[in-house]
Amino acid sequence: MLFKIAWRNIWRSRTRSLVVMGAIAVGVWSVIFLISFSSGMVDSYVRNAIENEVSHLQAHHPEFPRDEEVHFLLGATPEDLQQIERLPGVEAATLRTIVQAMISSGKTTTGARVRGIDPEREHRVTHLDEKVVEGEYLDAPRRNALLVSTRLAEKLKVRLRSRVVLTFQDLEGNITAGAFRVVGLFDTGNNAFDESTVFVRQSDLNRLLARPDANHELAVKLREIAFVDSVQSAIQALHPGWLVENYAQIAPEIELFQSQIKLSALIFTVVVMLGLIFGIINTMLMAVLERVRELGMLMAIGMNKPRVFAMVVLETLFLGLAAAPAGLLLGWLTVRILGRTGIDLSAWSAGVREFGMSAVVYPSLQGQVYGLLIVAVLVTALLGALYPALKAIRLRPVEALRKI
Incomplete structure (x- = not known):
């Protein structure tokens, strides 16, 4: 009632x-x-x-993330990469060589983080090729090719086929330099990342470092974000000497x-x-x-x-x-x-x-x-x-x- x-x-x-x-x-x-x-x-x-910067997981030499000094190599092998890709939940993985460099065009100079990549594996981890808005990706058999963002290209006043010089320290601490040609312009939608990063072939960068098998970073893409903890623990167990971090640890701002x-x-x-x-x-x-x-x-x-x-x-x-x-x-x-x-x-x-x-x-x-x-x-x-x-x-x- x-x-x-x-x-x-x-x-x-x-x-x-x-x-x-x-x-x-x-x-x-x-x-x-x-x-x-x-x-x-x-x-x-x-x-x-995750797609552009940090991926789900990364592994480095324990001292590398602090100052990214070039001599702190990860030392991963192709066999290590294949072993990691077989772990449950892993979709793809790639190795990168990373150096902090000065990039010079004919008109100006600025600092940049150079990523030496395997184009095929990088495509599977970050789909970098899909972010190329002008020119071509690094999969063409062209020596000393370079990808630069549209924003950084504007800052350097360069365009497709422009020549730039990368100057950085090699593994012995000596200054080395190499001339690269812009083959493509990319745009990830992240201004901070685009203004500070360029991509080259890992083989070209390693040749300048005089170390064909050099690598500083392992990047892992997972099928689902739920696999982060389990795969991180598995990689760390396989390689106790590596520093294995997930995306939240790499980028606390997330x-x-x-x-x-x-x-x-x-x-x-x-x-x-x-x-x-x-x-x-x-x-x-x-x-x-x-x-x-x-x-x-x-x-x-x-x-x-x-x-x-x-x-x-x-x-x-x-x-x-x-x-x-x-x-x-x-x-x-x-x-x-x-x-x-x-x-x-x-x-x-x-x-x-x-x-x-x-x-x-x-x-x-x-x-x-x-x-x-x-x-x-x-x-x-x-x-x-x-x-x-x-x-x-x-x-x-x-x-x-x-x-x-």
Whole structure:
């Protein structure tokens, strides 16, 4: 009976109830959209970092990451590479030679991190060939070919077929240099990476180092990010002398970015829920004040205070339960559609690129978030009902019956 009375009461002022339900639905939708958009931003940032910079796992000489001194070689062999690629969860792996160099064109000079790569294996780990926007990849049999980003090419004032000189230290600490020709321009979408990195063939770089088998870095791509811990432990067990790190250890800013985005989404959610609480308090308080005489009569004929309290709380919960599914459905449809089409941020591409994200963000949301939002709405409705319900049970029947 109490449930039936509470349900009928919320429709006595249909317009007011619909406004509150609409506010709850819009609030739920906005929270779903923001959380899914934030999740899409994090996914984009992590994906770009893994694909372009750090891969899922890397291995180095323990002293190499500190200053990247060229003589700290990893010493991995082709057999080591094949053994690692056979580990469960590993999709591909590659070895790189890395030097810090000065790159000089005919007009200017700047510092750059030179990656000596195996073009075929690098394609399997980072799909670098797909990021070449002009010219060709390094798979052509051309000696001393170089890939440079469009941004760095603009800075160096070079173009395709321009000649540049790389100057760096060899394994003996002597200064060496080599002339390279620009065969392709790439664009990863990450300004910081693009402005500081160039690619050459590993064989060309090793020839200048006078060490054909030199390598400083092992990069591993996994089938799924869930394999990170197990594969990291397996590689470390196979090669105790290596420093094996996952993407979060290599680039701590990834976790920092994730935590900042999650904190922002949490703050927004709390603000929305607080707004809903005050809206519910206002609505239910008006409903109580409009029904003072009615509530007094109910208490006068025998309805005790706990039942009056429960009736007001039930009315509020019914508002939340009626509105939440609409907000959840609208949010689910929004995530479903935008998760396929993406949200184009190309109008703000300059700022997006500075953060290392792609210009298109694909919102995504884990299923349990929908369940948590239902709980959050019910808790919000319950909190919003407390003050009006307390106001109702504090009424004195005799005084309430005198109200007009």
